[in-house]
Amino acid sequence: MSMLAAVVQRDLRLAWRRWPEFALPPLFVVLVASLFPLGISPSQAVLELIAPGVVWVAALLAALLGLELLFRPDYDDGALELLALSPHPLAAMAASRIAVHWLVTGVPILAVAPLVALMYSVPLEVLGVLMLGLLIGTPLLSLIGGIAAALTVSLKRSAPLLALLVLPLCIPVLIFGTRATALASSGLSAAAALYLLGAMLVLGVTLAPLAAGAALRISLE
Amino acid sequence: MNWTWFHKLGSPPHFYRIAGAMIPWFGWPAAVLLFAGLYGGLWLAPPDYQMGDGFRIIYVHVPAAWLSMAAYVALAVSAAVGLIWRMKLAELAARNIAPLGAAFTLLTLVTGSLWGRPMWGTWWEWDARMTSELVLLFLYLGYIALHDAFPERRTGARASAILALVGLVNIPIIHFSVEWWHSLHQGATITKLSAPSIATEMLVPLLVMALGFTAYFTAVVLVRLRVALLESERDTAWVRALGADDV
Amino acid sequence: MSEFFAMDGYALFVWPAYAVTVLLMAWAAIAPWLQHRRLRRAIRRGNR
Numbered sequence: 001m002s003m004l005a006a007v008v009q010r011d012l013r014l015a016w017r018r019w020p021e022f023a024l025p026p027l028f029v030v031l032v033a034s035l036f037p038l039g040i041s042p043s044q045a046v047l048e049l050i051a052p053g054v055v056w057v058a059a060l061l062a063a064l065l066g067l068e069l070l071f072r073p074d075y076d077d078g079a080l081e082l083l084a085l086s087p088h089p090l091a092a093m094a095a096s097r098i099a100v101h102w103l104v105t106g107v108p109i110l111a112v113a114p115l116v117a118l119m120y121s122v123p124l125e126v127l128g129v130l131m132l133g134l135l136i137g138t139p140l141l142s143l144i145g146g147i148a149a150a151l152t153v154s155l156k157r158s159a160p161l162l163a164l165l166v167l168p169l170c171i172p173v174l175i176f177g178t179r180a181t182a183l184a185s186s187g188l189s190a191a192a193a194l195y196l197l198g199a200m201l202v203l204g205v206t207l208a209p210l211a212a213g214a215a216l217r218i219s220l221e
Numbered sequence: 222m223n224w225t226w227f228h229k230l231g232s233p234p235h236f237y238r239i240a241g242a243m244i245p246w247f248g249w250p251a252a253v254l255l256f257a258g259l260y261g262g263l264w265l266a267p268p269d270y271q272m273g274d275g276f277r278i279i280y281v282h283v284p285a286a287w288l289s290m291a292a293y294v295a296l297a298v299s300a301a302v303g304l305i306w307r308m309k310l311a312e313l314a315a316r317n318i319a320p321l322g323a324a325f326t327l328l329t330l331v332t333g334s335l336w337g338r339p340m341w342g343t344w345w346e347w348d349a350r351m352t353s354e355l356v357l358l359f360l361y362l363g364y365i366a367l368h369d370a371f372p373e374r375r376t377g378a379r380a381s382a383i384l385a386l387v388g389l390v391n392i393p394i395i396h397f398s399v400e401w402w403h404s405l406h407q408g409a410t411i412t413k414l415s416a417p418s419i420a421t422e423m424l425v426p427l428l429v430m431a432l433g434f435t436a437y438f439t440a441v442v443l444v445r446l447r448v449a450l451l452e453s454e455r456d457t458a459w460v461r462a463l464g465a466d467d468v
Numbered sequence: 469m470s471e472f473f474a475m476d477g478y479a480l481f482v483w484p485a486y487a488v489t490v491l492l493m494a495w496a497a498i499a500p501w502l503q504h505r506r507l508r509r510a511i512r513r514g515n516r
Binding site for chain 2: 492
């Protein structure tokens with residue numbers, strides 16, 4: 001466990017030095033969100049309808065941003081090989097790296113989501129559900145992304161491949177997440193959708209690090 | 222339990238021979254079943270009281286959809302066997318199932334679109350079933366792309382096997398959304414075998430077709446596997462011995 | 469017979485669906501079969 005903490009601490013310190021990593025995903029979300037009114041229509045009714053979907057899609061794309069570099073530096077400088085030789089399971093290392101990815105992309109997105117909701121005049125009770133959904137859903141995006149990043153770590157140009165691998169697997173997250181807000185905005189309980197997201201998160205937290213660890217080991221062969 | 226048969230099956234020359242012997246046993250029934258199903262579906266089955274003769278697309282659409290999903294399960298199982306036991310044959314099987322599965326997924330989408338146009342007035346309906354079939358197509362393409370991205374074939378096979386298993390975990394979740402989503406599609410009609418909501422003379426050709434598609438798929442995968450084995454074992458003694466047998 | 473081909477007015481949708489299916493399945497079966505034959509022939513020639 002102390003090794004896990006040490007890895008998380010190191011990664012956070014590294015991320016802190018490269019501050020654009022924090023700033024870029026939320027900026028990206030706001031940027032993408034500001035394109036839709038220009039591209040579709042600035043009318044209130046339309047914006048209110050598409051707001052949750054826009055936030056979710058933007059979050060999905062933003063999660064892809066730093067993914068290529070999730071394990072790449074460690075792979076390139078040989079640190080990954082040393083970790084693989086150490087008695088600590090690679091899955092634990094993958095889990096800590098994924099957690100850091102969520103802290104530097106997921107949390108800033110969460111912070112900026114209310115701003116987007118404001119731009120789109122989303123009602124307050126819907127915003128609550130949207131935030132709750134994002135809170136459960138963004139770690140899932142990092143977890144799924146972590147598997148794909150581990151699979152492609154040894155490949156040279158992996159960004160387009162990453163998008164092809166990650167986006168289809170994220171579709172259920174998108175469906176449940178936007179379903180929750182759709183239920184909330186029609187005055188119904190969003191609990192079912194949020195529970196489903198939660199169930200997926202439990203599944204993801206248990207399985208994704210194992211899959212990512214196995215993928216890293218294969219990439220090192 | 223004696224596992225020699227399993228190891229023997231995994232040996233390329235042995236499997237090459239067995240597959241060659243098995244192909245007619247799947248190929249001919251497939252041909253007979255497919256022609257019988259075509260005849261039954263196009264001619265014998267009565268027109269639907271609501272959709273008229275338009276419903277006959279069901280006899281290619283549903284078997285293709287069934288195969289698109291069954292093929293993914295077969296792919297994931299082969300990939301898992303290849304990953305766990307490092308069985309080269311299973312790795313080749315997974316990679317050779319993938320393009321066929323993708324083709325049948327695409328076929329499902331095309332026939333579904335051709336069915337949707339007269340029935341619902343749209344070529345594409347964003348309902349859960351069409352959408353999950355589209356996601357399945359992406360899963361197949363992602364698997365193939367990842368597999369072939371590695372310079373070393375066996376590394377690619379092992380990495381993409383993990384992706385296939387992740388996809389397999391995801392498929393029930395995607396499928397569940399089918400149940401949950403409100404959709405224009407008629408509900409699952411054949412799975413409720415106890416109280417079939419489809420007439421028997423309509424159902425029989427459908428089952429015949431589904432069986433025919435499955436036999437066809439097995440036969441084609443075996444042929445593809447034989448080709449893959451010959452290509453990857455080109456310089457081994459058993460392949461050269463094959464050439465001597467042929468004369 | 470012409471009634472059969474008309475398919476209740478759905479001919480434009482039913483027949484293309486069947487045509488695509490038949491073409492795809494025929495091609496997917498014949499292509500690897502021909503490739504197998506080609507490979508076997510190449511191996512035999514390589515031996516000589």
